[in-house]
Amino acid sequence: DAKTTQPNSMESNEEEPVHLPCNHSTISGTDYIHWYRQLPSQGPEYVIHGLTSNVNNRMASLAIAEDRKSSTLILHRATLRDAAVYYCILRDVGGANSKLTFGKGITLSVRP
Amino acid sequence: EPEVTQTPSHQVTQMGQEVILRCVPISNHLYFYWYRQILGQKVEFLVSFYNNEISEKSEIFDDQFSVERPDGSNFTLKIRSTKLEDSAMYFCASSQPLAKNIQYFGAGTRLSVL
Numbered sequence: 279d280a281k282t283t284q285p286n287s288m289e290s291n292e293e294e295p296v297h298l299p300c301n302h303s304t305i306s307g308t309d310y311i312h313w314y315r316q317l318p319s320q321g322p323e324y325v326i327h328g329l330t331s332n333v334n335n336r337m338a339s340l341a342i343a344e345d346r347k348s349s350t351l352i353l354h355r356a357t358l359r360d361a362a363v364y365y366c367i368l369r370d371v372g373g374a375n376s377k378l379t380f381g382k383g384i385t386l387s388v389r390p
Numbered sequence: 391e392p393e394v395t396q397t398p399s400h401q402v403t404q405m406g407q408e409v410i411l412r413c414v415p416i417s418n419h420l421y422f423y424w425y426r427q428i429l430g431q432k433v434e435f436l437v438s439f440y441n442n443e444i445s446e447k448s449e450i451f452d453d454q455f456s457v458e459r460p461d462g463s464n465f466t467l468k469i470r471s472t473k474l475e476d477s478a479m480y481f482c483a484s485s486q487p488l489a490k491n492i493q494y495f496g497a498g499t500r501l502s503v504l
Contacts, residue, residue, distance in 0.1 A: 320497055321495030321498050322493075323495065324494070327492070369491065376491070377446060377448075378433075380432050380433040
């Protein structure tokens with residue numbers, strides 16, 4: 279799997295939007311961009327994924343750069359429960375059961 | 391909402407003992423995985439399993455490890471002779487046979503080897 283680069287940490291205030299960046303300059307044309315998060319003392323949890331177009335779901339939005347070399351996970355209104363480690367992971371579209379390769383992720387802290 | 395269930399939540403064992411970690415994947419999923427996370431470190435892939443066979447395994451998954459789907463619902467990870475360095479959180483995950491392959495994780499089993 280191609281490598282991603284994320285900042286180590288970020289702080290936000292409750293009820294404010296949060297933009298979590300991810301760089302993936304070596305992304306291939308068949309790589310999906312996946313985001314997972316891990317709340318304290320829990321297993322990883324799927325957040326969102328995309329290929330080329332921006333994506334929205336009930337948890338977050340994913341903004342993908344036109345050249346696909348970077349992406350941003352957007353939490354529209356951070357809550358205390360959103361404090362977690364967020365992982366940006368690239369996965370080949372043909373890898374139906376391929377592993378997830380986790381990096382260190384970005385630790386999001388949310389201030390009340 | 392369907393979820394992956396892991397038991398026990400915490401397992402304490404003596405070095406050299408065998409342990410079996412159990413997982414009940416989501417019922418209509420066909421792909422199964424084990425990952426582990428040593429305290430303070432990254433989540434690491436151990437093994438993937440499909441159609442009663444190992445699809446892929448990492449270097450960590452040596453001869454001391456084995457996986458099994460003994461019936462239609464359970465998926466187990468066995469460590470034959472535990473070492474101190476096996477102490478970690480072990481996560482089971484499952485997914486449907488779709489290209490987007492969202493993996494759903496259990497809450498994990500904390501293994502403490504004394």
